[in-house]
Amino acid sequence: MRNFRVSTPSSVRPSYAAVLRVPYARRTFGAAAVGRLSYGTVSVSVLLSVTRATGSYAVAGTVMALFGAVTVLLSPLRAALVDRYGPRRALAPMALLYAGSLALLSVASWHPGAPVPLLGALAVAAGAFAPPLGPTMRAVWSELLDDQRLLQRAYGLDGVVEELLFVSGPLLVGVVVRWAPPAAGVALSALLVAAGTLAFVTSPAVAAGGRPEAVKKVRSAGRLRGAPGLMQPVLVALGVGLAIGALDLLIVAFAEHRGHGDDTVAWVLAALSAGSAVGGLLNGAIDWRIGARARLPLFAGALGLTLAGAGLAPGLGVLTAAVACAGLFIAPALTTSYLIADEAASPGFRTRAGAWVNTAVNAGGSGGSAAMGALVGQLPLGVCFAVSGAVTVAAAVLAGGWAATGSAGRPRPVRAPEASRDAADAAPSAGDGGAGG
Missing domain, CATH: 1.20.1250.20 (MFS general substrate transporter like domains)
Incomplete structure (x- = not known):
């Protein structure tokens, strides 16, 4: 499989359509969006389900605070694991542990009377394993696109879609709770993150990033520059x-x-x-x-x-x-x-x-x-x-x-089309870690 990294001639005007025409970009971005939709549905779902299960807004607020604090504080650590071991080896276990914790939280909060310590512990466990799909997708964009103008559009598209996901997530939960208990929204969040993450890490544009050759190259990249x-x-x-x-x-x-x-x-x-x-x-x-x-x-x-x-x-x-x-x-x-x-x-x-x-x-x-x-x-x-x-x-x-x-940041050159084609012809296969995410 060829390296998917592309650049555009300076005479061609980059566009959002050009970004989505990059090989496997739509598949990879779509899968990440499904997983990231979970973060748009989970907060309101957990808040509603814990409130229903305990009858206390104070308890629900405390559980949400624990969930949010652990998610934020451990975010750099989870991202470091992705950089060190690659998206497939790091994200897949995180997503399954995160989804499993949410599934247990859904079961525990389905009916009133759930023990508060159990709900708090499950919320903390979920927050600890929340997969960093947003940062990883942006890193994949950086690997896919060698043209700074295309990368700017990719990041713009990524940001807009993320904004829409956080708007549509609560609306989706609103539809779910009309027909089912709020805990069903927690279960839906678990399903979204598991399905989206597994589809994301199996995309050819991402999978090579977890191969031993690619991981070895990442480990030898040195510390953060700039x-x-x-x-x-x-x-x-x-x-x-x-x-x-x-x-x-x-x-x-x-x-x-x-x-x-x-x-x-x-x-x-x-x-x-x-x-x-x-x-x-x-x-x-x-x-x-x-x-x-x-x-x-x-x-x-x-x-x-x-x-x-x-x-x-x-x-x-x-x-x-x-x-x-x-x-x-x-x-x-x-x-x-x-x-x-x-x-x-x-x-x-x-x-x-x-x-x-x-x-x-x-x-x-x-x-x-x-x-x-x-x-x-x-x-x-x-x-x-x-x-x-x-x-x-x-x-x-x-x-x-x-x-x-x-x-101190690294420059990102815009290669000539001839150089781009030569690089593609000489690119290693995915087995050599050429298409790393």
């Missing part, structure tokens, strides 16, 4: 996560202060996701004339300023429009962060680099929600919006200072 350069995307991702976590709570508080119901909150959050999806598509389609490190602080700064301005909204309609505008900068900031992290990493550390960005987003989201929860009852709502926006702007300013130190 660690100072990785600080910039991690810092921006943390700031964006803080903004998202704070904004979710601020939207709820704004709706309550104006006498609106919970259904209006869902529409405002949908506007945020829609704005993020549009922003991600636009960012991926533009041939930027400034480098990723230069535009990353601009995205984060624009997000912070828009968020601060949203606090001046006189009503829900204006707030919805402002939130949609803020969303325009979320996906571009995160996509660019992943792109820079990939450039800062040596081939054997790409999954880990992406996982650190992912961890920063999740940690920022949790911290933003907690901090805003403490402030929203103490300060006027407009001031809370301004504070959250100012924190994001501060992260952007600090990230701008890191841009000068970010040159």
Whole structure:
């Protein structure tokens, strides 16, 4: 089997369609999306099922906190295992253990009266083994595509699809719980991650990454290059996560202060996701004339300023429009962060680099929600919006200072078409680890 890595001539305009025409890209990306949909369904499913089983929102919140904390804290370790042993040898056992823990949690919470320690232990076990499908898929994109313009579009497409999965996941659970107990949503999450991950690791574009030759090559790649350069995307991702976590709570508080119901909150959050999806598509389609490190602080700064301005909204309609505008900068900031992290990493550390960005987003989201929860009852709502926006702007300013130190990332040349064809003809077979993911 030939190496699937491709590049495009500079005269050809890259597009999302060109990304999906890469051999096995649709199959690999589709399988990863099925597995990642589990992360869109699992949170609300676990929350509802534990609440139903124990009759306590406090217990459900504690179980979810344990699940989320373990998932975030162990994310870099799980990514390191993928880099060290390859996606097939690392992801498949993780997915099966994760799915098995969720299946047991589903059984335990199917009927009321489940022991709380058992539910907490199963949630912790699930969080410990959650497979890093997002970071691994982005590492696979990096291996598949040698053209930086195509890689930018691939990351943009990846970010938009991830956004849509987290929007559609709760909707899917809503359909399930109309006909079955909430624990069925937990079981569905287990099925999705198991099926998606197994299909992902058996794709020809990924499978070679777990072969002994490919793993040996990864282990000899050395340590993470450009660690100072990785600080910039991690810092921006943390700031964006803080903004998202704070904004979710601020939207709820704004709706309550104006006498609106919970259904209006869902529409405002949908506007945020829609704005993020549009922003991600636009960012991926533009041939930027400034480098990723230069535009990353601009995205984060624009997000912070828009968020601060949203606090001046006189009503829900204006707030919805402002939130949609803020969303325009979320996906571009995160996509660019992943792109820079990939450039800062040596081939054997790409999954880990992406996982650190992912961890920063999740940690920022949790911290933003907690901090805003403490402030929203103490300060006027407009001031809370301004504070959250100012924190994001501060992260952007600090990230701008890191841009000068970010040159340690590896350059990604755009090869001529002749060189690309020669390389493909000389490529080793999959058995030689040439198509590693």
